[in-house]
Amino acid sequence: MLAEYDLSLVIASYVVALLAAYTALYFGTRLNTAQGGERRRWLITGALVMGSGVWTMHFVGMRAMPMEAPMSFDTVMTVVSWLAAVVASGVALNIIGRTRISAALFGTATLAMSGGVVVMHYLGMYAMRMSADPVVDTGFLVLSVIIAVVASGAALAMCRKLQGLEGGRALMIQFVAALVMAAAICGMHYTGMIALQFPPGAVPAADNGLRGEWIGIPLAVACVALLAVALVVTIMDVRARRELELKKAEESRWVEQMAFVDSVTGLPNRSGLEQELLEHLARPDAREHPFALIYLDVANFRELTDRLGHRELEDAIREISSALRADLSDTVYLARYSAGAFVALVPDYESADHAFMYRRLRQIDGSITTAGMAITWRAGQSVYPTTGTSSRKLVRAAMVPRDLNDIGHFANMEATPELALPGQLGGS
Structure with missing residues (x-):
């Protein structure tokens, strides 16, 4: 069949x-x-x-x-x-x-x-x-x-x-x-x-x-x-x-990134700075790669906020951050730390490549103008590992006010046992 x-x-x-x-x-x-x-x-x-x-x-x-x-x-x-x-x-x-x-x-x-x-x-x-x-x-x-x-x-x-x-x-x-x-x-x-x-x-x-x-x-x-x-x-x-x-x-990456980015300036924010510091400090050979923090606080920020509306203030902050970024070396990491304060992380801070940058920062008072107002600054600096070995100590040491003429001079840097708290500086 x-x-x-x-x-x-x-x-x-x-x-x-x-x-x-x-x-x-x-x-x-x-x-x-x-x-x-x-x-x-x-x-x-x-x-x-x-x-x-x-x-x-x-x-x-x-x-x-x-x-x-x-x-x-x-x-x-x-x-x-x-x-x-x-x-x-x-x-x-x-x-x-x-x-x-x-x-x-x-x-x-x-x-x-x-x-x-x-x-x-x-x-x-x-x-x-x-x-x-x-x-x-x-x-x-x-x-x-x-x-x-x-x-x-x-x-x-x-x-x-x-x-x-x-x-x-x-x-x-x-x-x-x-x-x-x-x-x-x-x-x-x-x-x-x-x-x-x-x-x-x-x-x-x-x-x-x-x-x-x-x-x-x-x-x-x-x-x-x-x-x-x-x-x-x-x-x-x-x-x-x-x-x-x-x-x-x-x-997800965008949301994660925005958690570490300032929405106004596009710079890293405080969390971004903290993350960057932790990455530097976590390196096995961290002490072989010292760095400096330079704290730059707008001294007349309160006056600026009183004169400008919300949008105008944001435009002014963007102008200030752009001008400040232009004054820094290309290898410097700049973050907006608070409303009127910025922190610059300077790798290999004693390199001659940063000499011109330090000179500009010492002359920064009045060099940046926005909304018809010349910006004045308070500044401080710290050095790893001399003034601290943790991100918190380094930032607090950098927030201690210094004469602008001291910026970029690190010969006499040393650990300070008593540091000023952020609230004592004002204007930020």
Whole structure:
């Protein structure tokens, strides 16, 4: 009754199973993160893709073993076999797509999936409504059921495993998993074909509504087209999720950055200065890389705030910070420490490269003008490790007022046991 396998249809059946497995795995993993209406859409689509793919593979596989008589199928039984595959896939994906499942629920999902595949397969074979009863090989029948259960369990376990993976690695593992799943699906099908064979001379019922010539390559092409659409959807979804992740990461970096940046001047703020100091102090060879802090406080800041509105004051602060930045060496780290105060971190502070900068700072009083007002300054300085070995001590030492002419002269710097508190300086 059965001739040799048609290799082209065998290959077509595996390709259909592979595409169905790949898209179903992806749709299954998306259920874990989707909520509400979005989850229902992924579930319904996943059930249709997986169920239709397995169902198509079955009928293409049947055509791979040409019969002596023209093949045909009962319409109702064929549709019911399709529904069995789709419903079973939906039940299994719905369970496996939950955030947490017990061993009992996993077993239920496995039995639902395997049961649907077995019903679909044997109902699809009976849909030919042959003139003679089939010959059942019990051993192969039991083996086909075992393969269905094991394959379904493995597929659902892969879905669970893939839910915790992201990026290219997840897609690669998903593809390998799909290869294994497709082999298992085909293995169950062809084992089932051996388990249920019709005797020589048996012919399909004359009133079958579906002709065999439409069950094979045409059905495979139609299903591949459906799966191709599903694959396009998955690719678009991967891109959308990746873009969303990149956007979230960028926003997170922006928020993190803004925590260390002054919103008015764009300079590092007090937290940014603290972070920079800690990085310098945490170096294993920190003492081999001494640095200086120069504290620059606008002495007439209160007068400036009394004369200007909020926006005008912000513009004035930006002008002051820009002019101050221009007076400093390129390697100097400048931060806005408070409303009217700035701190400059000077690496390798004794380098001759900073000589011109120190000269400008000693002459800074009245050199910067904004809103028709010449800015006057109070200044101080500290040196690591001479005046302190912690960020707090260094900043407090730098806040002790000194004559502007002392800026840049570090020969007599020493630790001061009693330091003025920030509130004692005023104007900031």
